[in-house]
Amino acid sequence: MSPALLVVFSVLLSLGAFLPLAVRDDKRRRAAGRLALAQRPIPPSMRRWLWTLVLMPGPLLLLLRAWGPLILWLGGACAAGWALVLVLGLWRPSTAED
């Protein structure tokens, strides 16, 4: 697989696991008000699985000795996570506390 595809898949995998973690994050739900509170929190075991999924590309890329994609995944996942939080932050729940 080409390095670019490897990086894209790795970042998408981490981003895919970030999404439920971010949407149903405890602190974020409390801050967002009642609408978000209606969603159930993620059970701790599920949360652990999701974090494992977030970090999974790291050891896989290490095993493949794909050093370039490994560093790019680290940087790309951080940038993608930041972008995800910015986008989710734009959503203003209709029942927000303020």
Next chain:
Amino acid sequence: MKRLLAIHGWSAVGLGLLLYAVIVTGVASVFTDEIADWSAPLAGVPERQMPAHLDAPLRETLATVPAEFHDDLVAYPLAGGRLLAYFHKDDTDAEGRSITRGVEVDIDPRSSTVMARREGSDEEIDRERSSVGLAHFFVDLHVRLHLPNPWGLLLTGVLGLAMLVAAISGFLIHRHLLRELFTLRWYRERLLRARDAHVIAGTWNLPFAFVLAFTGSFFSFASVVGIPVMAMSAFNGDEEAMMEAVYGAAPSGVDPRPAPLGDLDRMLADARQRSAAEPYYFTVAHWGRSDAMVTVTMWPAAHQVLGRTFRYQGTSGELLGEKPSIGLRASLGGALYGMMAPLHFGNFAGGLSKAVWFALGAASAYVTLTGLALWTERRRAERGWRWLARAVVWVGFGLPMALAAAPYGFFPAFASGAPVETPMFTAFFIACGVSLLASLRLRSLETLRRGLLGMIALLLAGLPVLRMMSGGPGWDEALRSAQVAVLGMDLGLWVAAGLCAWRAWPWRASASPLDEAALRLGRR
């Protein structure tokens, strides 16, 4: 905790605006090759790459170069696909500093003819190398803030350390790092929003900020402090002996008898085949002598971060072996040293790694600016801090405006064949002056911010037009010859101009913490 917060704040506020300047120009410098290809493209040359046949043109050029400069040659692809070849020797200037002196040529890969020729010391030649003038303007601003050596490097080294202190202290004072990883409350009160935006960007960017600050400080201090101190303490001040010990002396010994150099094209082809990558640059030591040696450094192959370096016996073209970045045997220290450059420049995987480094660099700039805005917002009751708030808006938006203005000096000068340095600086300082005047005259910081953003949008939008009007290729020609940098930069500039125009829109409600801080202070 209060002390840590004070260290975090003051380390950033003390040098924050200069640090912001270094980061913003660093973000632009990620695309330094693309900026050079975009600003000085060659018609019909698709991309920057080492030409397959350069042995003949280099031999023809060598015949025109004084014999004293045959000692060393370094060659690499330059802006728009030109091949740069610098024949030189080590020398000292009037003040006893180590320099190089020689003849440098740009070779057109289409016709193998010499396009430009420069002679003199490395500093003199560097000033005349106009094809990369625009790219070097950004890089020099990033590396040394255009200050003379060693002061510029020392200052940027200190700025790197300040960034390191701010990153580490920020990590220590933020106790709920993971718990607040996804908490961004745009819809809450202004101070909380500003704090969230700063913390979130800082948290996600923390590993990268640490790496950038460390490697940046390393590069700044290595040449002005590290090398002289090491040479002084272990080599009685002999820097040349130290460099030979660190980087590895020539293995073939000294043999000054005349002998013709082997086929360079064959050696480069061999290095290509062994590494499955393209040559980054190569050097020839003692061309025309029996002890000639050719060293070829490659770009990293797919999946790799470090490129390989091969050494060839110059006359026979026989491979002598692979050369680690430090010393003669591979070591962990050498590998770590080798990692410094790719980790700082983000150029190890082409456009993909550059895009990631650009995004993370932009996050660092955002963290610096929002941190300064947050600091001044919290102290808005004190008169003295209002001036810093004004300076934050001036530098925060005036610097990008001045950077966008610099090409307006470059293109007309480059098109007419005149030196580009003075016009670029003139355009840059005019823009700095205009933004300073606006900062002093406009009462409302919100109006100032929007005005500067509007100016950035106008300047960026005009750049592709200016490039074409100055003799650069149109889009059809760029498409035909696959000049990706030209098309990509033009489109990227227009997208950036659109984003700035959107942020500057007069009837758009303020949304970001920076907008809010400016609005609040502007109403006072």
